[in-house]
Amino acid sequence: DAGVTQSPTHLIKTRGQQVTLRCSPKSGHDTVSWYQQALGQGPQFIFQYYEEEERQRGNFPDRFSGHQFPNYSSELNVNALLLGDSALYLCASRGQVYGYTFGSGTRLTVV
Amino acid sequence: QKEVEQNSGPLSVPEGAIASLNCTYSDRGSQSFFWYRQYSGKSPELIMFIYSNGDKEDGRFTAQLNKASQYVSLLIRDSQPSDSATYLCAVTPRVLAAGNKLTFGGGTRVLVKP
Numbered sequence: 001d002a003g004v005t006q007s008p009t010h011l012i013k014t015r016g017q018q019v020t021l022r023c024s025p026k027s028g029h030d031t032v033s034w035y036q037q038a039l040g041q042g043p044q045f046i047f048q049y050y051e052e053e054e055r056q057r058g059n060f061p062d063r064f065s066g067h068q069f070p071n072y073s074s075e076l077n078v079n080a081l082l083l084g085d086s087a088l089y090l091c092a093s094r095g096q097v098y099g100y101t102f103g104s105g106t107r108l109t110v111v
Numbered sequence: 112q113k114e115v116e117q118n119s120g121p122l123s124v125p126e127g128a129i130a131s132l133n134c135t136y137s138d139r140g141s142q143s144f145f146w147y148r149q150y151s152g153k154s155p156e157l158i159m160f161i162y163s164n165g166d167k168e169d170g171r172f173t174a175q176l177n178k179a180s181q182y183v184s185l186l187i188r189d190s191q192p193s194d195s196a197t198y199l200c201a202v203t204p205r206v207l208a209a210g211n212k213l214t215f216g217g218g219t220r221v222l223v224k225p
Contacts, residue, residue: 033212042115042199042215043155056212090154092213099145100213102154 004029004093004103012109013081021076021106025093032074033100034066035090043090049074078108086110112137117200117216124223130187132219134200137181144176144183145213147199155199159185190223197221 005024013019025032031050035043045058049068068074072093078085086109092100115136124130134144143162147155161167161174161183173186183202187194197218203211 035213035215040217042117042201042217043213045212045214048212058212088154094211099157099160101157102147105154 004091004101006089006091006103006106008106009104010107010109012111015081015083015110017081018077018079019081019108021078021089021091021108022073023075023091023093023103024073025091026095026101029093029095029101030072031094032068032072033092033094034074034076035092036060036085037088037090037105039087046076081110083110113216114138114214115200115202115216117198117219119217120220120222122219122221124190124221126190126192126223126225128190130190130194130221130223132185132187132198132200132221134183134185134216135181136183136200136202136214138202138204139178139181141178141181141202141204143203143211144174145201145203146172146174146185147201147215148194149197149199149218151196187221190221192223192225195221195223 033048034046037043047057052068063079065077088105090105091103146159149155159174161176167174171188175184199218200216201213
């Protein structure tokens, strides 16, 4: 049973560029959330998707956007990248049972 | 005031001892409480969840919840070097929406010394 898979694993981008990160939830999970984790800090909630709609959003600018597809997979898009966007981006999925399962993350470095 | 607060550590414990981790939260209406373990460079892994006052035990781990004091703790008995990691406390908010977002503390780094 595959867990949550994220791609790519690592990414280096230049300031001002745009990036798309991808996530496939665990089998049977229909809710996908995205988190940003800066070095030495806890994950910060970006947004959550359920039934292909954004249901909740954290305190992140509109440069951060997302999408959920009919197969429950999801994308996180970040436009106009800033140096401060460098972080580990985590996707988490949830089904009917308590608790979120996290993917291995995408390490984004903005230079 | 941060929504979820943890001592950043490091919490140094000798092998075989009990590690005690604490977490406080500001939203009195918080519903559910989670402890995640995160090894350096890896993603968080769920080890415990609790939503009722009292203790919940799972193997060497015990979670304790006191909603009146807005306090949740994690005890690790018989600590092993493999328990060395950052432990993240997370809570879900008062309002139950589809899925419930997690609000994390900054994490407590635990070092178990042989």
